Amino acid sequence: WESFQEFLAALRKNGLESNTALFISHGVLRQAVHGEAPGILAADQIEAMRSLAADAFRAGAAGLSFGFIYLPAVFADRREIEALVKLCGKHDKLISVHLRSESDEMISALLVMAELCGRYSCRLHISDLKGIGKRNAGKIRKALDIIEQNTITFDSYPYNFGSTTLLSVLPPFLFSQEAEGGTETQDIRAAALKKLSDP
Secondary structure (H helix, E strand, O other): OOOHHHHHHHHHHHOOOOHHHHHHHHHHHHHHHHOOOOOOOOOOHHHHHHHHHHHHHHHHHEEEEEOOOOHHHHHOOHHHHHHHHHHHHOOEEEEEOOOOOOOOHHHHHHHHHHHEEEEEEEEEEOOOOOOOOHHHOHHHHHHHHHHHHHHHEEEEOOOOOOOHHHHHHHHHHOOOOOOOOOOOHHHHHHHHHHHHEEE
16 A cells, blocks of 8 residues: 555455554654655655645544654654644644653653643653653653643553664664665664674
8 A cells, every 4th residue: 555545445455353543653754755864854845744644634544653762753853743743733633652762851752742732732642651760760750740730641561671672772873874875774774783883
């Protein structure tokens, strides 16, 4: 499929075992206009993302999901994020967020999303809420206070181990310059691994 509408058609054709509410991914939108390359998006690229998202919303997408610790979403700036949050508010769609930080900057990351979603009247859900590391365990209580004050929902997995890719725990600066020879995913990741070999 090449669009959310075609994806839904494929699901309907094959049938599902249960009811689903499907979100579109900010990462996929960003890949569509810029690949996994680092960098700040131009205004026309952001508008292209908004257009793709609006088409998906009209086709039946329940909301938009952000995964800010993953490539390429890690490169998104506030202007890009706000443009999409504003669109979600306009279409009355849900937003699900894997916060930009679940450790030292968890509270500030949560406050940014709470403020943006509040400004544009979006319903916000925090995905995989947790505080990584002993020094951040106490931040969960403050996070829960912010969640309650802003009528935010959240989920959390009930075990004490991480469950993601190694790339997500590497610092974003490793991916901040385009790899020589292209901007494809394998080039960017290979360049990051090469940087890791430099003492």
